[in-house]
Amino acid sequence: MRTTIVTIHQPEPDSELGKRLCTPPIELAIGLSANRLPHIAAITHAAIASSSGGHGDGHADDTGHSTAATIDFQFPQTLDAGLSISEFPTILPTQAEGWTGTPAIQVSRDGRELFPALKVVSHSWTDNSLRFEAIDPEGGLTLDASIAIGPEGLIRIDTALTNAGDNPLTIARLTPVVPLPPQIGEIQTCTGHHLRERALQRQPLTEGLFAKDSHMGRPDFNAATLLVAGVPGFGFEHGLTFGAHVAFSGNSTVFAERTPYTHGIIGGGELPYAGEITLQQGETYHAPRLLVSVGDGLNAVAARFHAYLRSFHPELASTPRPVTLNTWEAMYFDQNEEKVIALADRAASIGIERFVIDDGWFTGRRDDTKGLGDWQVDHSIWPHGLHTVADHVHGLGMGFGLWFEPEMISPDSDTARAHPDWILAPNATRMPV
Structure with a gap:
C-alpha cells in the first residue's frame, strides 16, 4: 500500500519554558493512505525512535515540509485465513x-x-x-x-x-x-x-x-x-x-x-x-x-x-508554591473567628505562607450531612463576615484561601430546595447515588 508521510515537529519553546523543560524534542511521521484515516507512522524522541512504519526517501515539498511517498515497509502483511486487508491502528x-x-x-x-x-x-x-x-x-x-x-x-x-x-x-x-x-x-x-x-x-x-x-x-x-x-x-x-x-x-x-x-x-x-x-x-x-x-x-x-x-x-508558572496550613484537622466544623485567628497566629509563627479555611465556613454547615451548595458566609459563626480573618491573615504576611467544592450539593440545603433541577439525577424523584 502506498503511504505518504508528513512530518511534524515540536515547536521551539520560549526561553522560560526551555529552562524548565529538560526533555528532548519529539517529531511525528504521520502516514496518509487511501481509504484509511491518517496513522502515526513513527514517533522520534531524541536518540530513542519508536515506529510502526517507515519514512522512506523523504523530501521537501514546495511548502518546505518534509514528506515522503513510499511503501510503508513495516506495514503488517495479510495472512491466509485472515482478513483480506492488513491491520494497523489509525x-x-x-x-x-x-x-x-x-x-x-x-x-x-x-x-x-x-x-x-x-x-x-x-x-x-x-x-x-x-x-x-x-x-x-x-x-x-x-x-x-x-x-x-x-x-x-x-x-x-x-x-x-x-x-x-x-x-x-x-x-x-x-x-x-x-x-x-x-x-x-x-x-x-x-x-x-x-x-x-x-x-x-x-x-x-x-x-x-x-x-x-x-x-x-x-x-x-x-x-x-x-x-x-x-x-x-x-x-x-x-x-x-x-x-x-x-x-x-x-x-x-x-x-x-x-x-x-x-x-x-x-x-x-x-x-x-x-x-x-x-x-x-x-x-x-x-x-x-x-x-x-x-x-x-x-x-x-x-x-x-x-x-x-x-x-x-x-502568572503562576514561576511562583514558588507556598507552604500551606489548612484548618480541617485542627478544628473540623468547630469554627469561629477567635479560634481561627489564634490558629493563624500560630501558623505565622512557624513560617506558614498560606492559610486556608476549610469546610464549615458557609451557611448551615455544622456537620457533613447538610449545607453543601449554600456558598454564603454563615453569619451565625462569622458575625463580621470573613473580612476580619482575611485581613488578619494578610497582616501576618500570609496568603488567604477558602475551601470550595462547587460540584457538590447536599439534599438538605437551601440551594437544593430552591433548585432541585440543578441536581444531576436520573429523574425528579431519585438521587444519582
Whole structure:
C-alpha cells in the first residue's frame, strides 16, 4: 500500500519554558493512505525512535515540509485465513479499516450501529500540526480532526464528529489513539480510595484491552488521571514511556490495547451514557482532547504535562508554591473567628505562607450531612463576615484561601430546595447515588 508521510515537529519553546523543560524534542511521521484515516507512522524522541512504519526517501515539498511517498515497509502483511486487508491502528481505528480491537468510533442511527467507513477528503499541515477532514457519505458523517505537537512536546489529538444525515445520530464512543512500539510491555495506572488516593498499580501489557474507566461524573479517588505504558521495569529516570490523559473532568476512559497483529495502542475519551450525546442534522460533537506524553522515564513524561498546565496560568508558572496550613484537622466544623485567628497566629509563627479555611465556613454547615451548595458566609459563626480573618491573615504576611467544592450539593440545603433541577439525577424523584 502506498503511504505518504508528513512530518511534524515540536515547536521551539520560549526561553522560560526551555529552562524548565529538560526533555528532548519529539517529531511525528504521520502516514496518509487511501481509504484509511491518517496513522502515526513513527514517533522520534531524541536518540530513542519508536515506529510502526517507515519514512522512506523523504523530501521537501514546495511548502518546505518534509514528506515522503513510499511503501510503508513495516506495514503488517495479510495472512491466509485472515482478513483480506492488513491491520494497523489509525488515529481512530474502526472495523472498516480492518481493526479487530475496540472500535474507536461507535455511532448509531435509529437504533442501528453504523460501522463508519471514513475517507479523507482534504488535509493541510503546518510545521507542528496536521488537520484533515473525512466523510462517510453512506453513514452521513463528517469528521474534523487534528494531530499537533505543543511547545512542551505533548501530542495533542482533537476530534469533532458532525451529523450530516437526516436522522438523529447517537455517539457512544469517539476515542483517538496513539500506537505503541514493540518494546513497550508494561502499563501503570492509579487506583485508590479515601486516604489512599493515587496508589500505583502495574501489570504486563498483554493481548486484549485494559481500560481505567471513571463513572462518577468527576475524577474520584479511583480516577486514573494518567495511563502510562513503558518498557518493562521503567522508572522515574529511565525507560521509554508513554502517558495518556483525557482533558475532561466528566466520565471518561483511558486504555491500552494490543491485538494479535499489532504492538498495541494507548488512548482515551469521554464515556457517554446511552443517548447522552445525540446529534440532530448539522450538529457537531467535539470530543475531549487526548494528550500523550513521550519521555525517558516518568519524570520526563510528567514534565511535559507540568509545562502544559503552567501555560494556562503564566502568572503562576514561576511562583514558588507556598507552604500551606489548612484548618480541617485542627478544628473540623468547630469554627469561629477567635479560634481561627489564634490558629493563624500560630501558623505565622512557624513560617506558614498560606492559610486556608476549610469546610464549615458557609451557611448551615455544622456537620457533613447538610449545607453543601449554600456558598454564603454563615453569619451565625462569622458575625463580621470573613473580612476580619482575611485581613488578619494578610497582616501576618500570609496568603488567604477558602475551601470550595462547587460540584457538590447536599439534599438538605437551601440551594437544593430552591433548585432541585440543578441536581444531576436520573429523574425528579431519585438521587444519582
